[in-house]
Amino acid sequence: MESDVAVQFKNVEYEINNSKILKEINGVFIQGKLTSIIGPSGAGKSTLLTLINLLKSATKGEILVGGKTIDSYDPMELRRKVQLVSQEATMIKGTVKDNLELPLILQNKNMTDEEAEHYLEDVDLSTSFLNKNSKELSGGEKQKLSLARALVNKPSIILLDEVTSALDRNSKQAIELLLQKIKREHNVTMIWITHDINQALRMSDYVWVMKNGEVVETNTVEEIENSKNTDVKSVIGEKSI
Numbered sequence: 697m698e699s700d701v702a703v704q705f706k707n708v709e710y711e712i713n714n715s716k717i718l719k720e721i722n723g724v725f726i727q728g729k730l731t732s733i734i735g736p737s738g739a740g741k742s743t744l745l746t747l748i749n750l751l752k753s754a755t756k757g758e759i760l761v762g763g764k765t766i767d768s769y770d771p772m773e774l775r776r777k778v779q780l781v782s783q784e785a786t787m788i789k790g791t792v793k794d795n796l797e798l799p800l801i802l803q804n805k806n807m808t809d810e811e812a813e814h815y816l817e818d819v820d821l822s823t824s825f826l827n828k829n830s831k832e833l834s835g836g837e838k839q840k841l842s843l844a845r846a847l848v849n850k851p852s853i854i855l856l857d858e859v860t861s862a863l864d865r866n867s868k869q870a871i872e873l874l875l876q877k878i879k880r881e882h883n884v885t886m887i888w889i890t891h892d893i894n895q896a897l898r899m900s901d902y903v904w905v906m907k908n909g910e911v912v913e914t915n916t917v918e919e920i921e922n923s924k925n926t927d928v929k930s931v932i933g934e935k936s937i
């Protein structure tokens with residue numbers, strides 16, 4: 697396998713209650729690049745994402761992460777390497793610092809205030825937020841904090857599930873800029889589900905287009921924009937799905 701491949705799907709299927717949610721999925725996610733997954737509701741995007749951190753297990757085929765079959769990872773270890781950030785930006789009760797420190801606390805470690813401030817700066821949050829109750833943060837600030845928390849385990853892959861869908865225009869723009877900065881400075885592979893087609897085309901290096909549990913096309917943004925495939929054309933013609 698090429699060394700720039702972060703994740704590879706080989707004939708992957710996911711079946712539940714005799715229903716095939718994902719069929720014959722093949723493709724790669726390239727190291728250090730941002731790939732968006734787009735497609736209509738129910739296409740199987742979230743299911744595919746959860747296979748990459750073993751929240752679900754493929755029922756057929758093979759997934760390689762960093763060149764190793766996913767089944768060879770301890771799930772907890774894998775989830776440190778492959779961080780999931782979701783739309784809800786779920787916080788635990790307590791301060792901003794409590795939330796940032798959580799990934800370390802789970803490993804019986806601590807975080808100094810200095811380290812915590814560094815993480816806040818990394819995501820463009822004021823260091824004065826350190827002892828603020830996380831409940832008081834705005835939606836955009838919570839999402840920045842959840843990105844900072846995802847960075848604490850120094851992941852090589854970040855899975856983003858509709859992380860800007862609940863945000864207003866300004867916060868959405870701030871998160872987009874932040875994701876570009878994280879990709880650049882931390883060289884992480886990002887796999888992003890979004891219903892905002894313009895955002896996917898604007899932000900991504902590569903795009904996977906899904907429909908009815910299948911991957912219709914995986915390609916660069918430019919190739920996707922010029923695709924002759926009617927399913928691809930209908931998905932990107934929607935602009936917001």
Ligand SMILES: Nc1ncnc2c1ncn2[C@@H]1O[C@H](COP(=O)(O)OP(=O)(O)OP(=O)(O)O)[C@@H](O)[C@H]1O
Binds near residue numbers: 717735739743
């Ligand atoms: N546990 C389950 N049991 C049965 N069907 C399921 C289960 N989980 C998901 N599905 C079905 O699998 C299909 C794909 O769901 P999935 O959430 O992956 O799609 P999606 O593309 O992420 O959709 P959305 O954009 O609405 O989030 C849907 O038809 C859904 O109803």
